[in-house]
Amino acid sequence: MPTVYLVLTAVAALFNGSAATFYLIGHEYPKAQADRKRIPRKYVPVLGSLLAAGTAGLLAGFAVPVIGLLAAVGLVLYFTGALIAHLRAGSRDLTGWAIFFATNVATLVATLIHL
Template sequence: MFIAYIVFAILLSLPLLVSGRAKLIRDPEVTATMTRLGVGTRWFPALAALEFAGALGLLIGIFWRPLGIAAAMGVVLYFAGALATHLRAGDVKGAPVPAMLVLLSAAPLVLGINSV
């Protein structure tokens, strides 16, 4: 299960880093989507920091499992919030991506807990 945790931690860290970077550079597509959902641009740095912290925590969790488990819990909550934001804004077409990321982020959480 430890190897599976490593694989999922790395796979999940990649979209977190890409998404965080897109928020920091205010990618036009991301900015348009977030604005349409009612998320102001003032939130972008904080959201990017949460994504970077989650990615870093998952990767450090390879060596220190308690941090990886805590990071995975945070990432699950982050993407659950993203899913709720899409649904609250009536963006049903945009909801599958955060829904999939909630499920994907649950994998390192479960694997991290089971391989302690």
């Protein structure tokens, strides 16, 4: 397997997995972010579950590449929705979003090349 694909996928899994953990354990940061974006707090665990599923899919992609591809597509769509939520709420702080989005897009591209 190409090194770039392995490294990008591992970094994306680490980023998304850590975010999923914070969402699922009920940490205050995701709740505060949901409040700022006017997203009901009841959706925070759902968003965490989506991140966890994407992370699991990226890791499963090492064994079954098409699963990794679908997970990468799903995560790019997830963060596209996150951008919409940021813009709808008038948020100008897009640094965190940009890091996650760029990492997931790079992983998607690397996965496509790897297939």
